[in-house]
Amino acid sequence: MxxxxxxxxxxxxxxxxxxxxxxxxxxxxxxxxxxxxxxxxxxxxxxxxxxxxxxxxxxxxxxxxxxxxxxAVSRRGKIAACLGMAVGYGLFWLTVRPGLWLGLAVALVMAACALFVVSRPSPGGRDGV
Missing domain, CATH: 1.20.960 (Mitochondrial Import Receptor Subunit Tom20; Chain A)
Incomplete structure (x- = not known):
């Protein structure tokens, strides 16, 4: 090619x-x-x-x-991402009604993603969520 x-x-x-x-x-x-x-x-x-x-x-x-x-991810971006993940998980839980293990697995993946987002620095070196 x-x-x-x-x-x-x-x-x-x-x-x-x-x-x-x-x-x-x-x-x-x-x-x-x-x-x-x-x-x-x-x-x-x-x-x-x-x-x-x-x-x-x-x-x-x-x-x-x-x-x-x-x-870097802005403070506003971190908040929006974490809220979006929480709402997404809530909708998943309510609509799919997963079993215990699937619910926990999805929760762990989303928590890991949220932790990654929150751990990114803020633009210009400003720390914090």
Whole structure:
């Protein structure tokens, strides 16, 4: 497979991820940021113009740049992510009615994800949730 087709593949994947990210901005409980972080990585390999557009986007750019530069998540982002996970787990519990072990397994995975998000530094080195 040629270099041009690989680059086109990264571009298509980046566009799909941007689409998912924008859907997530409007659909409750669907994540936005992770899709846009992955899209920016795809655009790094395929389109510097689209990468710049995403990194300079007025709404999403600051968070993406903070993640890229410092692996940082804003306090507001941490709160939103943890609340989203808690609501998502609550909906899972109420609608699926999982058994004890499945419920605990999902709770542990979500708790680990929440711990990861909360453990990230805040932009500019400001600590705390």
């Amino acid at each position: 040629g270099r041009r087709s690989v680059r086109a593949g990264w571009l298509v994947l980046g566009l799909v991820l941007v689409g998912l990210g924008f859907v997530g901005a409007f659909v409750p409980l669907m994540p936005t940021t992770i899709f846009l972080i992955l899209a920016a990585a795809c655009f790094t390999r395929s389109s510097s113009r689209l990468e710049a557009w995403l990194l300079n986007h007025p709404r999403f750019g600051p968070g993406l740049r903070a993640w890229r530069a410092e692996g």
